[in-house]
Amino acid sequence: MSLKKFQIISIIITLFLSIYSVFAATDTTNINLNVTGVICNNNGICEPALGENSDNCPLDCPVPAPPGTVFIPDTTPPVIYNLSISEITLNSAEISWDTNEQALCQLFWGKTQEYKEEVISETAFYWKHSTKLTKLSPETTYHFKVSCRDTNRNESETTDQKFTTLTPPDITPPANIINFEAVPGDSQIVLTWRNPPDTDFKAVKIMRSTDFYPSDPWSGIQVYNGSGTSFTDTGLTNGLTYYYTAFTYDLAGNYSSGAIASATPFKGIPPPLPEEIATEEECIEAGFYWYDNACHRGPKLPPPPPEIEGLTLEDFDFWQEDKKLPLIDGKRIEAKTEIPLTISIDYEKVPEVLKTIMITLKRGEKIFSFLLRIDKEKIKYLATLMPPDAGDYPLAINVLDFKNQALKDIPGELITKEIEVITLKIPWYRQCKNWLYILIGLLILGAIAYFIRKLKKQNQKEKNKNRI
Amino acid sequence: MKNFLPVIVFFSLLAGACSVLAYEMGSSSYRIQSSSLNVGGTSQSSTNYRMEETIGEIASDESASASYKLKAGYQQMQEVYISISASANVSMTPELQAITGGTSNGTATINVKTDSLAGYNLKLNVSTTPALKSGSAEFPDYTEASPPAPDYDWSIGTANSEFGFTPWGQDTVQKYRYVGTDCNQSGGTADGNQCWDGLEGSTEIQIAQSSSSNHPSGTDTYVKYQGEIKSNGFQTPGNYTATVTATATAN
Numbered sequence: 001m002s003l004k005k006f007q008i009i010s011i012i013i014t015l016f017l018s019i020y021s022v023f024a025a026t027d028t029t030n031i032n033l034n035v036t037g038v039i040c041n042n043n044g045i046c047e048p049a050l051g052e053n054s055d056n057c058p059l060d061c062p063v064p065a066p067p068g069t070v071f072i073p074d075t076t077p078p079v080i081y082n083l084s085i086s087e088i089t090l091n092s093a094e095i096s097w098d099t100n101e102q103a104l105c106q107l108f109w110g111k112t113q114e115y116k117e118e119v120i121s122e123t124a125f126y127w128k129h130s131t132k133l134t135k136l137s138p139e140t141t142y143h144f145k146v147s148c149r150d151t152n153r154n155e156s157e158t159t160d161q162k163f164t165t166l167t168p169p170d171i172t173p174p175a176n177i178i179n180f181e182a183v184p185g186d187s188q189i190v191l192t193w194r195n196p197p198d199t200d201f202k203a204v205k206i207m208r209s210t211d212f213y214p215s216d217p218w219s220g221i222q223v224y225n226g227s228g229t230s231f232t233d234t235g236l237t238n239g240l241t242y243y244y245t246a247f248t249y250d251l252a253g254n255y256s257s258g259a260i261a262s263a264t265p266f267k268g269i270p271p272p273l274p275e276e277i278a279t280e281e282e283c284i285e286a287g288f289y290w291y292d293n294a295c296h297r298g299p300k301l302p303p304p305p306p307e308i309e310g311l312t313l314e315d316f317d318f319w320q321e322d323k324k325l326p327l328i329d330g331k332r333i334e335a336k337t338e339i340p341l342t343i344s345i346d347y348e349k350v351p352e353v354l355k356t357i358m359i360t361l362k363r364g365e366k367i368f369s370f371l372l373r374i375d376k377e378k379i380k381y382l383a384t385l386m387p388p389d390a391g392d393y394p395l396a397i398n399v400l401d402f403k404n405q406a407l408k409d410i411p412g413e414l415i416t417k418e419i420e421v422i423t424l425k426i427p428w429y430r431q432c433k434n435w436l437y438i439l440i441g442l443l444i445l446g447a448i449a450y451f452i453r454k455l456k457k458q459n460q461k462e463k464n465k466n467r468i
Numbered sequence: 469m470k471n472f473l474p475v476i477v478f479f480s481l482l483a484g485a486c487s488v489l490a491y492e493m494g495s496s497s498y499r500i501q502s503s504s505l506n507v508g509g510t511s512q513s514s515t516n517y518r519m520e521e522t523i524g525e526i527a528s529d530e531s532a533s534a535s536y537k538l539k540a541g542y543q544q545m546q547e548v549y550i551s552i553s554a555s556a557n558v559s560m561t562p563e564l565q566a567i568t569g570g571t572s573n574g575t576a577t578i579n580v581k582t583d584s585l586a587g588y589n590l591k592l593n594v595s596t597t598p599a600l601k602s603g604s605a606e607f608p609d610y611t612e613a614s615p616p617a618p619d620y621d622w623s624i625g626t627a628n629s630e631f632g633f634t635p636w637g638q639d640t641v642q643k644y645r646y647v648g649t650d651c652n653q654s655g656g657t658a659d660g661n662q663c664w665d666g667l668e669g670s671t672e673i674q675i676a677q678s679s680s681s682n683h684p685s686g687t688d689t690y691v692k693y694q695g696e697i698k699s700n701g702f703q704t705p706g707n708y709t710a711t712v713t714a715t716a717t718a719n
Contacts, residue, residue: 023548023550023717023718024550024715024716024717024718025550025580025715025716026552026714026715026716027552027553027713027714028554028713029554029555029556029558029576029578029711029712030556030557030558030709030710030711030712031558031560031574031576031599031600031693031709031712032557032559032560032707032708033560033564033572033574033600033607033695033707033708033709034559034560034564035563035565035566035697035704035705035706035707035708036563036564036565037565037566037567037568037705039566039704039705041567042567050702051704123699124567
């Protein structure tokens with residue numbers, strides 16, 4: 001090879017080397033899986049391919065009887081015993097039973113004795129049997145029976161068995177108290193109310209604060225806990241406003257959203273309300289705020305954020321007996337008395353900074369207010385209350401910010417009506433007493449006719465005698 | 469041309485000696501980490517050894533001080549390091565009952581370290597078909613609904629028993645990544661719960677890849693193995709073992 005060729009080939013090889021180099025490394029892992037159990041699968045079929053034989057699987061592969069042996073057939077069905085139902089939950093139950101010989105069993109179950117839900121079949125012969133029923137409905141009675149057969153196809157069956165799944169826990173709070181009033185006096189405030197009609201109502205817990213209405217049953221100071229309908233809060237400071245929230249709770253410990261009332265105790269003449277003050281001087285002297293040519297309890301607030309400003313009564317839902325009540329003319333709600341009324345708004349409709357939503361009903365000069373509280377799933381703010389007696393009540397929904405300053409007042413009207421008792425008109429012929437009257441009338445008519453006829457006959461006889 | 473060739477050779481020698489042409493080259497399919505011009509060299513190997521030789525470079529060696537390390541010369545620069553370490557044994561739990569069946573799982577961790585600028589590939593294969601065996605008893609490999617695409621959900625017949633795997637880790641290949649309920653999704657998730665596949669004997673199955681170096685810590689790839697015996701199925705009792713070989717190749 002000439003020098004030139006050597007030089008050219010060397011250059012090419014050297015360049016190629018850098019492409020050709022490949023480096024690799026390996027390592028091994030042993031994956032182990034242990035499968036336990038006997039070779040015999042006890043399914044009544046002799047399967048030599050699986051390793052079953054008469055030694056390790058006598059049920060599937062019985063030893064053939066020697067010639068001349070008298071064959072005594074097994075005609076005794078398996079005995080099912082120790083049948084038990086355990087671990088019953090809201091939607092499942094475990095059923096187990098034993099048989100006195102190895103048996104292949106089926107469990108039939110359903111809501112009736114027709115057992116239409118499912119048939120659970122075993123695939124092998126066992127002494128001890130168990131199965132779990134799932135996807136059951138809470139508080140529902142289920143029927144089942146067990147049917148077993150031995151290797152000689154002798155069958156036995158249990159009678160109908162039944163069990164009832166557990167009742168779901170009560171998570172529905174009672175309605176709020178009604179007519180919650182706070183009447184101030186000298187160093188005291190008298191609280192009065194009416195308890196809701198819920199059958200599982202247990203008591204009322206009243207919390208107090210001097211900042212604002214306690215928003216849950218653990219905020220503020222507890223002043224009352226009982227099932228009464230009034231309480232006098234004493235030892236208070238005159239001139240200081242006290243805020244009360246009354247939470248009802250039931251036997252399961254569910255608390256209502258809270259009914260609220262506030263008052264300022266005083267000595268002597270009660271201080272004037274801001275709306276009763278007509279001049280700026282008196283207003284400021286009384287500790288109130290003067291703007292827009294009127295006296296107000298609080299300072300003038302900046303305009304609310306747009307998501308609050310845009311809220312209307314249509315954003316709120318009103319429910320009775322699981323039915324949504326229609327909003328009439330965008331401002332009126334018609335509800336029945338004596339049936340809890342739930343008011344709610346979707347959590348997403350109000351911003352996170354929002355702290356308090358109140359609903360206020362006005363009856364004459366009195367005002368009754370309730371808090372809307374976020375539910376556990378953070379889906380809705382809601383409150384349940386008992387509608388007042390039949391009548392028209394101005395309603396207001398007040399949205400407050402985290403500083404408890406009013407952001408928006410949404411006016412409306414609640415019209416309550418008594419539940420109509422419909423009396424069906426029964427046709428006269430379907431009323432038993434009418435037929436009784438007719439019968440008596442007929443009897444009287446018959447008797448009268450009988451006596452008239454008898455009288456006529458008597459008169460006729462007398463006439464005949466006179467002629468003779 | 470006659471006088472031009474010696475000039476090229478001269479400059480090649482000069483360049484090789486100074487290693488000034490050690491630079492990266494690449495195309496859409498390949499990358500050359502470095503190259504040099506020199507006069508010759510080749511690769512030789514025996515059963516136990518392998519030698520890479522280069523002729524024509526001068527001052528090529530490794531030298532070091534307290535703060536610096538110098539690798540001078542083409543062969544020094546060409547050194548690519550790759551290592552792999554995998555879990556020695558994985559015992560799947562729980563034990564399965566031959567008749568009543570059940571599902572058993574185990575996870576192996578494979579760490580690959582490389583300073584290859586072009587990254588690495590990681591593949592699995594097994595020594596037997598099916599992978600899990602106990603004497604003459606066999607535990608069938610997982611069969612996908614539409615092979616070779618992995619199944620989003622693990623699913624086997626009501627009377628079957630099967631053994632499969634799914635890998636996950638930052639370098640998991642697209643085949644085992646899912647979006648929604650579809651595997652083989654670019655940028656999808658690989659979490660060891662979806663996209664199940666069966667081993668295929670000596671055929672290597674790629675489970676991870678990277679296009680960059682990852683030294684010194686390396687990258688872990690996890691392989692979740694799963695075996696299931698359906699209650700209507702039956703599996704001969706025994707201690708089943710699969711020997712899985714993981715091979716990492718520097719790009």
